[in-house]
Amino acid sequence: MRNSPLHGLRVVEIGTMLAAPFATHILSQLGAEVIKVEPPAGDPTRSLVRGGPSGTFIAYSHGKKSACIDLSTPGGRAALHKLLAQSHALVHNLAPKAARKLGVGREECAALNPELVYCHIRGYAAGPQQDDLASNPVAEAATGVMEGNRINGRPSRLGPSYHDQFAGAYAVIGMLAALLQAKTGAADRHVEVGLYETGLHVAARDLVGVQLKTQLLGRAEREPHGEFAMPGYGAYLTADERWLYLLMLTDGHWLKFCQALDLPQAADPGLARLKDRKKAREQVEELVGRAIGALPFDAAVARLKAAGVGCTEVLPLERVLEAPQAQSPGKLREVAFRGLQFQVPEFPRHPDADDAPATLPPAALGQHTREVLEQAGLSAAECAALLDSGAVRAVDPAGFAWAPVRATS
Structure with missing residues (x-):
């Protein structure tokens, strides 16, 4: 929709699972054109439930285009470089070593397109552990969340991957700030968000609270359990x-x-x-x-x-979506996919807002490969050659079928 805040912005996503796809989901909901670049096997969330996409994929990849590009091949990397040269932003959550290996490091992308906003969501930002791998539960473990959440005495993850989603939201904030700064002539287009640093910031209240009590009482003291300190609040x-x-x-x-x-x-x-x-x-x-x-x-x-x-x-x-509040206008979006119907919660907007982009069902793997590459300046002959070589792939209409549900006795 033309009156969407980010209409006209083209964002390339090289993301798996949650952090980067969640960031680009928000950008898409704000009107950006998001091109999800996927390897031949696709984002792993495409095949987590009975051979097909999971709730993560359907909820956070509707509205995006899919280009299947094999970045392990020279032709695939060249195609991606063409695309990046014609885009406004890149968001990825590749491991640092993988990003360098695939030619999508910060320096390579800046050389391709000095105006590109480069956003890397990684396990750890700059520091002694910057090349270490981390996931949502690792961030929980390292920032105090898991130690306080025990099941039968064993430190346990929360369940939902909130740190991934927080990191994605922080990435969006950083990218919007970079775009605003670009209007003033600022040269820096680099946004870096670590899951660990995200966890530290989210836990700041508790981390400062334990310092406060240590200094006031002479000992570390925390609440006795995960609930609030107020009795009757539960x-x-x-x-x-x-x-x-x-x-x-x-x-x-x-x-x-x-x-x-x-x-x-x-x-x-x-x-x-x-x-x-x-x-x-x-x-x-x-x-x-x-x-x-x-x-x-x-x-x-x-x-x-x-x-x-x-x-x-x-x-x-x-039962969550049965609530009258959830069913009130502007809260849910109807998304159709493979013959099934879903109510997907919307990005929160003002109730009178009319800038929500139109719904695009979650794309099949490679559904927009040729379209995206042609828009990036490749000729029909060049696209055909890349498809023939296997460096890029088009959609496979029979890509998957959900396994049938077995009747229970």
């Missing part, structure tokens, strides 16, 4: 066995909660202040759990919301 089971999550941040929240459920503790001066409730944590937790457990879910929510208490049901994934 998930509680209702009488009909549905989990209700309460927002209990302030003394005002506590007072409203007690009044909503007709609890005499509303007038108890010994629990009126947060610091006193922390000292009486077990008492408060038992009180809140008993009060919520005495009511069916709907009745509890009605009383709490009428009193202005923040709360929500703890929903399983299969």
Whole structure:
């Protein structure tokens, strides 16, 4: 759409799994033309679920074009160089050694196109570990997140790859800053984001907090578990066995909660202040759990919301998009793919915004190879020669078929 903020910007992605594809997904949702350059085997997320694409691919690669280019061949690298010379930005999350081997290092790309915004999302940014490999769980382990998240006593990853997605969002911020600086004549077009450095920044509050308590108390002290320090701020089971999550941040929240459920503790001066409730944590937790457990879910929510208490049901994934808030205009995008229909959450916009780009279904591997190369200046004969040599590949209509679902007995 022409009124999209990044309309006219061409971005090349050489990305696998999540960090770089998530960054270019955001750029695509802002109107950029994103060309996903993939090897002959495709992005690994194309073949993670029953021989076909996973939710990651469908959610974060719709709206992109796919060019299948074998960068291990001289012809493939030459084709990519032609494309980069006609593009505005490159985003990749190749390992540093792989980037150098494939000819997409910072210096090579700057020589091809001095105006190119070069964004590298890597395990570690500059420093003693800059050539080490890292993944989302490695970043969690190295920045304190995993140590505090234990399952049966064993440090464990969170589950969702939030550090990858944070890194992708940070990359977008850096690229937009570089584009703004370019308008002032600034020469630097390099954006580098490390998963480790992303993890440090996300954990800054906790890292500073432990320093603060060490200096004030003379010892390191952390919260005893992953929940918030405020008693009453958590998930509680209702009488009909549905989990209700309460927002209990302030003394005002506590007072409203007690009044909503007709609890005499509303007038108890010994629990009126947060610091006193922390000292009486077990008492408060038992009180809140008993009060919520005495009511069916709907009745509890009605009383709490009428009193202005923040709360929500703890929903399983299969029910999340049923919520009226999720189904309100502008929240979801209908995406069709291989005969299946998906509701994909949108990039958050102002409710009156009309700049969302049109939907393109997730591209088949190599679906746009010839189109992309011709737009980059290669002749039809040159494209044909590259296709014949195997340096680039066009779409295979029978590329995959999801394995049929087996009936369960």
